[in-house]
Each structure stands twice: as C-alpha cells, then as structure tokens.
Amino acid sequence: GRQNDVEGHMENTNGNFITGIPFIDNNIWGDQSEMPAKFQNESTVKFFMLPLILGLLGFFFQLNKDFGRFYAILSLFILTSVGIVFYTGVKPFEPRERDYAMVGSFYAFAIWIGLGVAAIYWFLQKKVKQKYAQIAIGVILMGIPLMMGFQNYNVHDRSGRYAAYDYAYSSLKSLPKNDIMFVYGDNDTYPVWAIQETEEFRKDVKVVNFTLLSTPWNIDQVKRRTYDSMPVPSTLTHEDYREGSNDQVYMMTKDDWSNIFANLKDQGAPDTEFAAFRKYLTQDSMTLKEAINFLKMKSPxxxxxxxxxxxxERYEKFNFLPVSKFVLPVNVNNAVKSGIITPAEAQKAEKQIVIDYKGSSMFKNNMMMLDILANFDWKRPIN
Incomplete structure (x- = not known):
C-alpha cells in the first residue's frame, strides 16, 4: 500500500509504503490515525501485505518445484531491480518517481504472485476434496486482485485530467502564424507534439526542442519541413554539426587574446603572425552572421x-568564437510583416539587440540557436 502521492524526502508523512495493518504502520511511521487530512488523498491505498505474501509463497513454491525456471525469474528480478540501481547510479532523490526503471522486476514478482495463488490452490486441493469448496477458495483468492484493482483505479485514472492538453492547446493557439517555438524538456514538448500529430492543430508551428538540438540527428530534423511548418532558417550544414565537429565552442575573452599574443611575443614570433586575429584585442562584439561565418571558416x-x-590531439572536434557579445540587427519592416510587432510598435523598435553570452563554452544547441537567430531575418516569429 501507499500513504499518498506526495513526493517524499524521508519524512514520515510523504509517499511511504503502508500495509493497512495499524500495528505495523504505526511502529514504522508513527500513529497513522493522527495523519493530517492533507496527507490523505485518492492515492492512499492499503493492500494488507496480501500481494507480498502471495509473492513470497510463489517464490518458495517455484523454488521447490521448478528450480530451473525459478533461477531464470530470480535473475530477471535481481538484474532489473538492484542491478538497475547499481548500473544507472540512481540518485537518492529525483524530480519524479523512477519506479518505471525497475518495471522488469515488477513483472517477475507478479509471476510469483500468480504462482502463490497456484500454490495455495494446489495445497488446498489435497486437503479439500469438495468441488464447491475449491471453487469458493478460488473466488476468495480472486478478491485480492479485485481489491487492488478497485483501490488503484482512481489513482491511475487519467480521464478528466487536462493539464497537458490545455497547456499544449493554449501554447500553440497563442502563437503567431509560422512561429518557431522553442521547448526544453519532456513535459513541455510531448503535449505539443501530441496535439499537432493527433488533432492536426497548428501544424504551421515549428516546435524545436532545445535539449535535443544538441544532437546532429535532431538538427537534421528541424532543418526539414514538418507538417505545414517550414525548416528553421540555418546556414550551418551537417558537416558543421556532425558528431566530432564543433562539439564544444570556446568563448574567447580579451584576456585570452592577450595571453596568446604575449606568449607568441615571448617565443619571438613577429607581430604579423596571426594578424587577422589581433583586432580581437580591442574588438568585443560581432554580428551573429559574422559569428556563424567565423565558425564555418577554416584556416591554418x-x-x-x-x-x-x-x-x-583532438582539436578537430572543437572550435572557438573570438568574442562573447553578439549583435542581432532588427529588420523592422519584416518584423511588422510577420506579425512580430504591430505597425504602432515599429516606431519604438530597437535597431539592434545585443546578446551578451555569459558562458565560457557553447555547445551545439546554443550554436544552432545563434544560427537560427542569425538567419531568420525577422520573417518568422520565435518564442
């Protein structure tokens, strides 16, 4: 059983197992009758240890009757429970329950629960000869999964829960036509993808998952047409973002440039060496288009x-940008035509936007975002 569905951090009131047997629960978690009402909800279920007892009966029944198959199921149980925990290095506390990672062990234990029922029936068949009594025993044993089903139904019933749908619908409905919508994680991505796929709603919106944008295969996808949405604007080619290319982009600072040229001077290098890069001793910004062209540029x-x-050893995998401040010019006319701003707002629009990148390194997803910003020319809204 379970106290509730409140995420717990070793407290006595949040998300712990309970048996439904007061003597046991009160000794482990304290007097459950004094549990505040806010900690009791539809997720509070009590199975009275019956599934555990049946599982243990099935465990020992199979151990004695069929060791070969028992060993196979035991291996499945251990590898998909304790083994998974050790292999994946699960942290003590996670943003959500991770029990689904050990679902294989649930299957194994469910087999033992079924065998536990068979063990009881097998034992009583020898003791009880009357057919009707045997049927009655079977009906009684059927009460255990029925009890679990009735108690668990409300916990797992998702009908009437529209948070994901409402989020996706509201997000897409509020966007301008042909928008590029950046999302980040699973909770804000899958609902949007689902409503576009199943209800064909706002298929003109290009949904770009920023996390997945660090992978070459996903970059290839967003650079292709999806439904009614055009590819993202980009000048980087697959060769520029494949695995082993631009895996990390270092953001140079003025101090970095000063150190490089000071070292060259100490080594007796003439001032003409790396002449094309000496301007970055004083220059602290460049346009986004210049930044993308710099990434694509190759020279000894x-x-x-x-x-x-x-x-x-592995320098081919990496790249650098000479500055960390980038200028995005604002095309006011295109911004008005695409609906990003209204004609009334055009008079107040800035001529450029300065992006001051604070990180010391940039990875493929940030690089692709800069590439999109450098090339969209305010012809498509971005959110």
Whole structure:
C-alpha cells in the first residue's frame, strides 16, 4: 500500500509504503490515525501485505518445484531491480518517481504472485476434496486482485485530467502564424507534439526542442519541413554539426587574446603572425552572421589557436568564437510583416539587440540557436 502521492524526502508523512495493518504502520511511521487530512488523498491505498505474501509463497513454491525456471525469474528480478540501481547510479532523490526503471522486476514478482495463488490452490486441493469448496477458495483468492484493482483505479485514472492538453492547446493557439517555438524538456514538448500529430492543430508551428538540438540527428530534423511548418532558417550544414565537429565552442575573452599574443611575443614570433586575429584585442562584439561565418571558416592560423586552447590531439572536434557579445540587427519592416510587432510598435523598435553570452563554452544547441537567430531575418516569429 501507499500513504499518498506526495513526493517524499524521508519524512514520515510523504509517499511511504503502508500495509493497512495499524500495528505495523504505526511502529514504522508513527500513529497513522493522527495523519493530517492533507496527507490523505485518492492515492492512499492499503493492500494488507496480501500481494507480498502471495509473492513470497510463489517464490518458495517455484523454488521447490521448478528450480530451473525459478533461477531464470530470480535473475530477471535481481538484474532489473538492484542491478538497475547499481548500473544507472540512481540518485537518492529525483524530480519524479523512477519506479518505471525497475518495471522488469515488477513483472517477475507478479509471476510469483500468480504462482502463490497456484500454490495455495494446489495445497488446498489435497486437503479439500469438495468441488464447491475449491471453487469458493478460488473466488476468495480472486478478491485480492479485485481489491487492488478497485483501490488503484482512481489513482491511475487519467480521464478528466487536462493539464497537458490545455497547456499544449493554449501554447500553440497563442502563437503567431509560422512561429518557431522553442521547448526544453519532456513535459513541455510531448503535449505539443501530441496535439499537432493527433488533432492536426497548428501544424504551421515549428516546435524545436532545445535539449535535443544538441544532437546532429535532431538538427537534421528541424532543418526539414514538418507538417505545414517550414525548416528553421540555418546556414550551418551537417558537416558543421556532425558528431566530432564543433562539439564544444570556446568563448574567447580579451584576456585570452592577450595571453596568446604575449606568449607568441615571448617565443619571438613577429607581430604579423596571426594578424587577422589581433583586432580581437580591442574588438568585443560581432554580428551573429559574422559569428556563424567565423565558425564555418577554416584556416591554418585558426587551427593553431584551437590547438592552443584544446591541445593537438583532438582539436578537430572543437572550435572557438573570438568574442562573447553578439549583435542581432532588427529588420523592422519584416518584423511588422510577420506579425512580430504591430505597425504602432515599429516606431519604438530597437535597431539592434545585443546578446551578451555569459558562458565560457557553447555547445551545439546554443550554436544552432545563434544560427537560427542569425538567419531568420525577422520573417518568422520565435518564442
């Protein structure tokens, strides 16, 4: 059984198992009759240890009757319970319950529960010869899964729960036409994908998962047409974001440039060496288009700088940007045409937006976002 569905952190009141037997529960978690009402909800279920007892009966019954199959199920149970915990290194507390990771062990124990019923029936068949008595015993044993089913139904019933649907519908409905919508995790992504797929709602919106955007296969997907939505605007090719290319982009600072040129001077290098990069001793910004072009640029001098930053062994995987401040020009006319701003707002619109990137490194998802911003030219809304 279970106290409630409140996420617990070792408290006596949140999400612990209970048996429904006061003597046991009160000794483990304290007097359950004094549990505040707010900790009791439809997820409070009591099975009186009956599934556990049946499972243990089935465990020992199979152990004695069929060791070969018992060993197979025991292996499944251990590997998909304790084994999974050790293999994945599960943390003590997670954002949500992770019991689904051990679902294989549930299947194994469910087999033992079934065998436990068979064990009781097998034993009583020898003791009770009357047919009607045997049927009555079977009916009684059927009461256990029925009890569990009735208690668990409300806990698992998702009818009438519209949070995910309402979120997806409201989010998509509020967006301008042909919008590019950035989402981040599973809870804000799957509902939107689902309503687009099943109800064909707002198929003009391009949904881009920022987390998945760090993978080359997903970048390939967003650069293709989806439903009625056009590909994201981008000039980076697959070669620019494949695995082993631009895996990490280092953001250079003025101090980095000063150190590089000071080291070159100490080594006796002439001032003409790396001349194309010396401007970054004073220049602290560039447009987004210039930044994307810089990432795509290849030259021996640039490779030498990458080697200085990352070392010579795997430098081909990495890249750098000479500044960490980027300018996005605002095309006011396109912004009005695409519905990003109204004609009345056009008079107050900024001429450019300055993006001051605070991180020391950039990975593929941020790189792709900059690529999209560099090339959308305010012809499509982005949210």
């Amino acid at each position: 001098e640039k490779d030498e700088i990458v080697k200085m930053i990352f070392g010579e």
